[in-house]
Amino acid sequence: MNERLGKVVMAEGNLFRTPSFKGETIAETALECVFGYIDGAEDRGSISLVCRKWYVVDRFTRRQLTVSCCYTVSPSRLTQRFPALQTLKIKGKPRATMFHLVPDNWGGYAGPWIFEISVNCKCLHSLYLRRMIVTDDDLSVLAEERGHMMQTLRLDRCSGFSTAGLHVITKSCRWIQIR
Known part of the structure; x- marks a missing residue:
């Protein structure tokens, strides 16, 4: 056997590979x-x-991560696991909501995510939310805590916010691009 790959050793009927780099x-x-x-x-x-x-x-x-369903992982676990995220994409309600197969108040609230991101994602500059309920208060928290860093905010098929919330974002986030 090639020495670079190590040696295969048989012990108690099981094969083990020992590394050659020791x-x-x-x-x-x-x-x-x-x-x-x-x-x-x-x-x-x-x-x-x-x-x-x-x-x-x-x-x-x-540096970037997509959460396919906001209920598959808790926001705190995500920020503990990946503290240096720069781009985060979170999808909320299932696709069936677009066809009115899921009630409007089913869930997909962005509040817990935005609070956790605002406190613990110090490098985040791009946030993409899809099919989530985002309130004006959520946008205010995001603008207050991450406004100096935020470059891209994409609210795709999101509901719950008004022009007042968007005004807070555009006022506080100097380099923001809202899509």
Whole structure:
């Protein structure tokens, strides 16, 4: 067998691979550089499962994330796992709401997400909310806490806010692009 790949050892009827590098590890700086070139969400998820060290490196190098349903993960867990997010996309109500198959007051409230993002996502500059209920108070909190950083706010098929909420955003966020 090739020495670079290590040796396969049989113990108690099970095969084990022993590494040939004997404790040598890849420097975290090198891993961060490599992780910077991996953009796909599935690829990022896969490499973060390789070992605990790669999981930690993914935690601090992940810059963008999509939450397909706002009820699959809690906002606090997301900000603990990825504190350096720059772009966050959150989808609220299921697609069936567009066809009036789900009641309007079913859920998809952006308030808990916006509060958590405002407090704990210090690098966030782009937020995309889809099919969520966003109130004027939510927009005020976002403008007050993240206004100096916010560059893009996209409210796609969202409800619950008025022009007063948009006014607060445009007044407080100097570089904002609302789409």
